[in-house]
Amino acid sequence: MEKLIEEVLQDAEKANEPGTLSRLQILEKGDDATSPMIASELKSAGYVYIYDTRTGDRSLCNRNMLPQHLKKKRPDGSTVFTTVNPGIETKKGTFKCLLHADSPDRAHYDELGFATCKKANLTSRFQVMRHMQKRHKMEWAAIEQERIDAKEQADRDFQRMVMGKVMGDVKEVKEVKPEVYESNKDRKARLAKEGE
Numbered sequence: 001m002e003k004l005i006e007e008v009l010q011d012a013e014k015a016n017e018p019g020t021l022s023r024l025q026i027l028e029k030g031d032d033a034t035s036p037m038i039a040s041e042l043k044s045a046g047y048v049y050i051y052d053t054r055t056g057d058r059s060l061c062n063r064n065m066l067p068q069h070l071k072k073k074r075p076d077g078s079t080v081f082t083t084v085n086p087g088i089e090t091k092k093g094t095f096k097c098l099l100h101a102d103s104p105d106r107a108h109y110d111e112l113g114f115a116t117c118k119k120a121n122l123t124s125r126f127q128v129m130r131h132m133q134k135r136h137k138m139e140w141a142a143i144e145q146e147r148i149d150a151k152e153q154a155d156r157d158f159q160r161m162v163m164g165k166v167m168g169d170v171k172e173v174k175e176v177k178p179e180v181y182e183s184n185k186d187r188k189a190r191l192a193k194e195g196e
Helices: 002-011 063-071 106-112 125-135 137-167 184-195
Strands: 026-028 047-052 058-062
Touching: 047 063, 058 063, 106 137, 125 137
Parallel strands: none
Antiparallel strands: 047 058
């Protein structure tokens, strides 16, 4: 088994070093009294790509950790990772993060100072919500608070309208429709249908 792992280690697909540190890079400029601090030498075992044997997902792995990852087994006894691409196509979604540059609310989010997110391969609305909750916690909280405030305002407006009708002193009844979330895909389909 050890000999097999050694052979796999040698054949593994090499990956670039993560991070931005390079040889002869200035780490600290120093001042008039001290010399600058420079990275004179970089040593690393190197990185390789490993693949999940069931999903085909590619991960970056340090060569020092490769034997441990290759020994991992699933409850059924099959291996978890391999250094050979299994050729499994991963399903990619079309839903985008709410903070994506193509978001219809992007102008409002820019006013609020929210960063732009490039994530555009989520597979469902639920994943969009979870992505927002995990990756953009503060932005998600602000968006949710705005949604709750708008819903409460719509409810109050509706109650006023109903009370006005009951009391008989409503001169003009304004219909208030609650805001409904619509994905970019659904919006494009609706606009295309309306344009026909």
